[in-house]
Amino acid sequence: MSLQEYNKKRNFKETSEPSGKKKTAGNKLKFVIQRHAASRLHYDFRLEMDGVLKSWAVPKGPSLNPADKRLAMMVEDHPYDYRTFEGTIPEGNYGAGEVEIWDQGTYEPIEPVKGKSDDLVMRAELHRESLKFVLHGEKLKGEFALVKIKNAKDENAWLLIKHKDKFAVEEDYDAEAYTDEDSRVTALLKEKERKKKRINPEGQNPLKIIPRHFPGKRNYRNSYGLCSVKQAINHLMIPTGSLR
Ligand code: MN
Numbered sequence: 197m198s199l200q201e202y203n204k205k206r207n208f209k210e211t212s213e214p215s216g217k218k219k220t221a222g223n224k225l226k227f228v229i230q231r232h233a234a235s236r237l238h239y240d241f242r243l244e245m246d247g248v249l250k251s252w253a254v255p256k257g258p259s260l261n262p263a264d265k266r267l268a269m270m271v272e273d274h275p276y277d278y279r280t281f282e283g284t285i286p287e288g289n290y291g292a293g294e295v296e297i298w299d300q301g302t303y304e305p306i307e308p309v310k311g312k313s314d315d316l317v318m319r320a321e322l323h324r325e326s327l328k329f330v331l332h333g334e335k336l337k338g339e340f341a342l343v344k345i346k347n348a349k350d351e352n353a354w355l356l357i358k359h360k361d362k363f364a365v366e367e368d369y370d371a372e373a374y375t376d377e378d379s380r381v382t383a384l385l386k387e388k389e390r391k392k393k394r395i396n397p398e399g400q401n402p403l404k405i406i407p408r409h410f411p412g413k414r415n416y417r418n419s420y421g422l423c424s425v426k427q428a429i430n431h432l433m434i435p436t437g438s439l440r
Pocket residue numbers: 232234238239240253291439440
């Protein structure tokens with residue numbers, strides 16, 4: 197995968213995200229996890245490899261509890277410079293919303309190979325669709341695995357799993373609990389929540405589908421009246437691009 201797809205999706209006259217160029221890596225491989233409030237909140241897990249950032253969108257965020265298997269949808273490669281990107285992606289652009297760095301640091305393969313660079317080892321593991329690595333982040337530390345789900349409906353579906361080691365936890369782990377208090381992503385989410393409440397002050401689900409009340413009719417009911425089948429479907433379906 198090159199950076200073509202990344203560049204194609206973005207208008208660099210509008211977004212402040214970096215344009216895609218390959219870069220030579222430093223001594224240690226780097227990783228970054230960005231918290232991204234787009235159409236849906238998710239975490240972007242990125243590992244430096246082959247001069248780019250191999251990327252996965254993790255809807256629930258990473259976990260330090262080995263019992264959790266977090267879905268990680270592989271997305272297009274991002275340029276190495278994306279590692280430090282934080283800020284607003286303007287409305288109407290790909291991934292519009294707010295991005296902030298949640299964790300970052302260096303990483304290396306759990307099983308290094310003599311005479312091979314870490315980069316080469318990780319690229320071989322990526323090819324085998326099973327990555328095993330040690331993270332040295334501020335929040336995430338220790339061994340992790342990222343493995344592709346075999347025979348999944350979506351060929352981009354992987355799982356991010358914490359290995360049992362001294363950094364693993366037994367209690368429930370919610371990445372959201374480890375965000376900064378002055379987080380701009382959280383501020384944006386709160387603002388969205390406030391707007392939603394203004395539109396729908398009673399906090400009810402604005403779209404209750406009660407098709408049996410309208411036998412044979414092509415309309416569904418929401419709390420303020422009727423809407424078309426198409427509107428109902430649009431409202432309930434997760435947009436395909438929402439995880440990026
Ligand atoms: Mn994203």
